[in-house]
Amino acid sequence: MKFANEIDLSVARDAVFAFVADQRNIPLWNYYVVDVRQESGNGPAVGARYLQTRKTDSQHTAITWMESGESLTVETVQGEPVARRHMEFRQTRAGTRLLDSWVLDTSYPGVMERLAVRRIRRAVASNLEKLKQLLETGAVELQDGRVVSVAR
Numbered sequence: 100m101k102f103a104n105e106i107d108l109s110v111a112r113d114a115v116f117a118f119v120a121d122q123r124n125i126p127l128w129n130y131y132v133v134d135v136r137q138e139s140g141n142g143p144a145v146g147a148r149y150l151q152t153r154k155t156d157s158q159h160t161a162i163t164w165m166e167s168g169e170s171l172t173v174e175t176v177q178g179e180p181v182a183r184r185h186m187e188f189r190q191t192r193a194g195t196r197l198l199d200s201w202v203l204d205t206s207y208p209g210v211m212e213r214l215a216v217r218r219i220r221r222a223v224a225s226n227l228e229k230l231k232q233l234l235e236t237g238a239v240e241l242q243d244g245r246v247v248s249v250a251r
Contacts, residue, residue: 100210102220103200106227110170110234112195116168116188118234118249119197122149122160127249128230130241148176180205199227 108115118124125132133152134216138159140147148161151215158178165171172185180203187198203219205212225242233239238248 100203100205100216100219101201102203102216102223103198104195104220104224104227105198106224106231107191107193107196108231109139109194112188112190113168115195115234116171117196119186119188119230120162120165120171122147122151122162122173125151127247128233128239129226130154130229130243130245131226143171166240198225199223 100151122143123135123137125135131153133154135152136150138148138150140162143162143165145162145165147161151160156178156248159176160173161176163172163174163183168188170185172183174182174183183202184203185200187200189196189198201219201223203216205215207215229239229241233247233249237251238246240246
């Protein structure tokens with residue numbers, strides 16, 4: 100299954116990229132991810148591997164492409180579902196446009212996958228809204244009630 104979302108943030112592109120590229124920040128804007136630990140690699144860079152613990156499972160991911168300030172690709176290297184997430188960061192007059200494209204192998208039959216893609220795309224869009232609020236204001240309440248903040 101494939102889907103994409105985009106969102107505009109009134110934050111400089113390099114700041115958005117640096118925050119998003121550091122996979123350990125994901126639990127600050129994605130309620131479903133409770134912890135991300137770097138397993139190998141030096142900082143956010145191609146080849147860096149992470150253990151991502153979600154509410155119901157865990158998976159190992161790796162940064163497979165990075166063009167500093169411009170784009171980032173993270174892929175599942177162990178665990179389910181198998182995902183490839185490619186993010187592009189475009190400078191705008193007001194800040195950054197973030198384009199977030201996914202290829203996700205759910206192993207569901209075709210009809211179920213088509214139904215699931217709408218739900219998953221909406222959930223990802225909701226998480227991107229939380230990212231926007233966090234980076235623009237410094238704090239956000241996630242869907243599960245957790246309140247997180249970052250220094251601005």
